[in-house]
Amino acid sequence: DQQVKQNSPSLSVQEGRISILNCDYTNSMFDYFLWYKKYPAEGPTFLISISSIKDKNEDGRFTVFLNKSAKHLSLHIVPSQPGDSAVYFCAASARGNKLVFGAGTILRVKS
């Protein structure tokens, strides 16, 4: 039972353009959502998060949007840079410290 789904296994974007990574969830008890970036042979790096009481959170080039009615969140990266090429994991938490991760999306930014 996948409670957090990232339906796009990979995404390819031109440098300078916008990257949009999507995530859907099924558990209505989730109240906190996070995005992590992971390079090969490294641990995930925390990028940005959003509480369920908000619908948008912005940090530099990264913006996360939350649509609770659709149980959908997205990560926008603008402008995309080659160094952004990595695996991006969406994660969610339900009033606790257990994170449920999606399967990940591989982002490739072409120069």
Place this chain on the structure above:
Amino acid sequence: DTEVTQTPKHLVMGMTNKKSLKCEQHMGHRAMYWYKQKAKKPPELMFVYSYEKLSINESVPSRFSPECPNSSLLNLHLHALQPEDSALYLCASSRYISGTSGRQAYEQYFGPGTRLTVT
């Protein structure tokens, strides 16, 4: 400083060996975690320590034994592992546990991982 360190970086062990993985953080975080990650899969939670006490065990086999000697250190003792236990083992820490401070702060910071191979 948002660094979580893990040693060793790589570990090869036989099925009869006993070894330990170590994790350290100096961010004052009071929650620490062990995850297992197989190739092309998301991290899977194994254990959670809250204020040095085990709070979550995700039905992990007893051949994995966690230990939290103090608020900065987390160990994972390994004994009689199987080849299918080969994976990247990740340690993470976070500042708060929900309910203890009234503030939700679930950002977990991960270490680089230990690549474990069981032969």
